[in-house]
Amino acid sequence: MIAILDYDAGNLKSVEKALGFLGEESIITRDRREVAKADKLILPGVGSFGAAMQQLRNYEIDKMLQQAVAEGKPLLGICLGLQLLFEDSEESPGVEGLHLLKGHILKIPDQEGLKIPHIGWNSLQLSNRGRLFEGLPEDTYVYFVHSYYLKAEDEAIVKASVEYGTHIHASVESGNLFACQFHPEKSGAAGLRMLSNFAKIQGGMD
Secondary structure, eight states: OEEEOOOSSOOHHHHHHHHHTOOOOEEEEHHHHHHHHHHHHEOOOSSSSHHHHHHHHHHTTHHHHHHHHTTTTEEETTTTHHHHTSSSETTSSTOOOOOOOOOOEEEEOOOOTTTEEEEEEEEEEEEETTGTTTOOOOOOOOEEEESEEEEESSSGEEEEEEEESEEEEEOOOOOEEEEEEOGGSSSSSHHHHHHHHHHOOOOOOO
């Protein structure tokens, strides 16, 4: 069972639908007991960093996430869900992220001819043998919607990147913690393959 964490951030149903298409059982929830029973967790989201962190704390989902990571449960952050796993964001100065990974969320720099938010399809440069990308080729196209991007502290956790006005860390993996700035649930067959790869990952502290 995969728990899709509900903190009023939207974009939950599309993730649930994609998992259903793959034949994976999932539940949209913020109930502590349901989250504790789940084998894997997905933290999706669209919206602002500061408001999202407030909601995670209001529902004590931040504590559930810390506990799940400590237990070695696979966790996938998507879009805003990726950003929340890190330390802070220029979008919401003074607001602390979850600190599950080290790095900062920065605003995509203004550049002539460059539209922000970054909305659309871009090809990924793959690196460091990410488990989400098993069976996928270099330059796989995925769908983005964002104005802020990740700069991870440790380049070794970066499994995919993209160029859009700057060098964007588009996906990371550290232990059983995974995250994508793009939307696999909206990225066609390639995105479904990533979600299928995530669903096959075994939990635990090994």
